[in-house]
Amino acid sequence: MTPQDIASRDNPLIKQLRALAHGNTAYREQGRVWLDGDHLCRALLARGGRPALGVFTAAGWDQADDTLQGAAARNLRVPDALMAGISTLDSPPRMGFVWTLPAVAAPDAQAPSVVLDRLQDAGNVGSILRSAAALGFSQVLALKGTAALWSPKVLRAGMGAHFALRLVEGLDAEALQALQVPLLVTSSHQGDWLHRTALPWPCAWVMGHEGQGVSEALMQRASAFVRIAQPGGEESLNVAAAAAICLHASASARL
Structure with a gap:
């Protein structure tokens, strides 16, 4: 699936991603989280989770394997500078996922x-x-x-x-x-x-x-x-x- 290219930092979706990545409680308002970098993204997939959105730099998309490229129903491709503005990592990653949080209403009374x-x-x-x-x-x-x-x-x-x-x-x-x-x-x-x-x-x-x-x-x-x-x-x-x-x-x- 060909990713959608976004180059403007003022794009509404990019603003939402920055809020998720930088705000401690923005996930409570949006009901989803930003997963910064390859490790967290692969950890999600290893547990059977599926992201709602994949975000890649141009190099990140080209180097991503089929598993990463096909994980989300929708993918974005952004310039390196835009990814750097989204990510909170010292070295901005080449990819990230947006994952919708599962609904958890109450504690499991018998769980360790x-x-x-x-x-x-x-x-x-x-x-x-x-x-x-x-x-x-x-x-x-x-x-x-x-x-x-x-x-x-x-x-x-x-x-x-x-x-x-x-x-x-x-x-x-x-x-x-x-x-x-x-x-x-x-x-x-x-x-x-x-x-x-x-x-x-x-x-x-x-x-x-x-x-x-x-x-x-x-x-x-x-x-x-x-x-x-x-x-x-x-x-x-x-x-x-x-x-x-x-x-x-x-x-x-x-x-």
Whole structure:
């Protein structure tokens, strides 16, 4: 299929793409996301997703294989300078996709989950999504105040993990009452040591704000508290590192 050529930065569609690529919450208004570069695009296809739109530079189109050229029902070809204005990458890519977000109405009450309680750092959120997807947790539930899950920075940090997960955001703590799996909360000063704990499956691990930790409301709902051994004497771990340790412990306990 021959792509449509667009050369004007004032084209309405190009303006929409720039908004998606640069706005943290523009995806909520448009119901779709911009996937910046070959890696995210191929990650979407590997999970069976199909983009609504493909955007290529001239060189990108010429070098794209049949899988990439035929992935979307519609393709655009734009000058390098126009792609540079859309992309947020330091080195503008030769292609990107626009993907329509799946409709997710409510949490799955029985799914192995990770709960994000007001995490602020996009890198931490994306890293936790990667750990969740890699270690068998199929759902991530983000409470209000957490970095936007489909924002450009979280998408980049997630490296394609988004497409393997059920993602629900903007939740109140009360929404977790519907979960039918144990709620496990990490704590630096109470609970059993992680390496000595019989971990339930499925479960929901709660990861708290980088500075304030897990909220008191969620602490009161916890089924169990777990501590991570830190023989080096540090006061606490980065939340993404703590999540990876806890999720790996759950995954290992199932083997």
